[in-house]
Amino acid sequence: MTEPIIQVRDLRREFVVRSPAGRLRRARTVVAAVDGLSFDLAEGAAVGYIGANGAGKSTTIKMLTGILVPTEGTVRTCGLDPVRRRRDLARQIGVVFGQRSQLWWDLPLAESFRALAAIHRLPEASWPVRRDELVDRLDLGAFLATPVRQLSLGQRIRGEIAAALLHSPRLLILDEPTIGLDVLSKERLRVFLAEQRALHGTTLLLTTHDMDDVQRLTDRVLVVDHGRLVYDGTLPGLTAQVGAERVMVVDLVEPVADLGPVDGARRVAVESDGLRHRFAFTPERTTAGAILEAVGRRGQVRDLAIEEPDIEDVVRRLYLAPSAVRRSTDAGPAATA
Ligand SMILES: Nc1ncnc2c1ncn2[C@@H]1O[C@H](COP(=O)(O)OP(=O)(O)OP(=O)(O)O)[C@@H](O)[C@H]1O
Secondary structure, rough: OOOOOEEEEEEEEEEEEEEEEOOOOOEEEEEEEEEEEEEOOOOEEEEEEEEEOOOOOHHHHHEEEEEEEOOEEEEEEEEEEOOOOHHHHHHOOOEEEEEOOOOOOOEEEHHHHHHHHOOOOOOOOHHHHHHHHHHHHHOOOOOOEEEEHOOHHHHHHHHHHHHHOOOOOOOOEEEOOOOOOHHHHHHHHHHHHHHEEEEEOEEEEEEEEOHHHHHHHHEEEEEEEEEEEEEEHHHHHHHHOOOEEEEEEEOOOOOOOOOOOOOHHHHEEEEEEEEEEEEEEEOOOHHHHHHHHHHHOOOEEEEEEEEEEHHHHHHHHHHHHHHOOOEEOOOOOOOOO
16 A cells, blocks of 8 residues: 555644733643644545634644644654655645745745746756646736735735645645635635646645635545544535535525425525525435425526535534544544544
């Protein structure tokens, strides 16, 4: 069997936090941001790493990429110890932190790409081809001469992703890549990432608070809570386990005040004087197709959309029922309880 591209065993990272205790004294508390984490990622996988604020996601990613030293446990990324072999690892991975730039703030984007090509020692004969592909697919042509600090958030994130993929890494790690982007920019980014994965087989590890990112881009979900893994499995498995509902939004051509009961679905709202109807459902009870068929018998459907449950809501439900969820449905090491 080939070695996992990421292997994490009993990983722990502590931080010392000092807080005021009385007028002159400061109390010293040790916080375990990551607390006994174990998992494997196979090459080619696409994994969503999710959890509430402060759950330990960024700390894990920093250890996977060699930025932070673990307090205990082991990490191997691309078969390497990330701290000792950080330079070698940098040639095999691409990392994007949505809220922090890795580009040169005062350099035009094109110069940042050139600098990265030099750092990674990419062959002069081939790297411009890759750059042009990325510039084309990410629609960056108009901004190549613009200093990074003058780019909009959406333009900058596209630039960051192009920079992270310039050296065709085996593993792409994205920390909140769509944060702050508008709906259209998010969508374009997801299409691009899915396409890159299909073309190059790049392994993807993604932290996000956006359920649509997870749904569109990943096939496995790891949920972390207080630095511990509390779920390892598929997204449908996770939403089913916590009973989270999807919502189907149906717009009609002509208003209908009451569409009547729809088997397996719960009517959430009727809006715009009967033009828009919302139905909540779980895949165990019915399907989007069955709801559409039932609605179509009573009115003419103009448009529809499915709203996924909110990640924060799913995670909250998961935390509320911890005993039910501490299991692993994927191959590989069981989630640590
Ligand atoms: N340098 C640090 N010093 C002290 N505490 C830290 C440090 N970095 C992280 N922490 C703490 O560790 C915990 C985990 O933080 P981390 O940033 O990994 O969470 P996260 O899951 O990425 O959160 P978010 O979704 O808000 O980005 C938090 O309680 C945080 O306050």
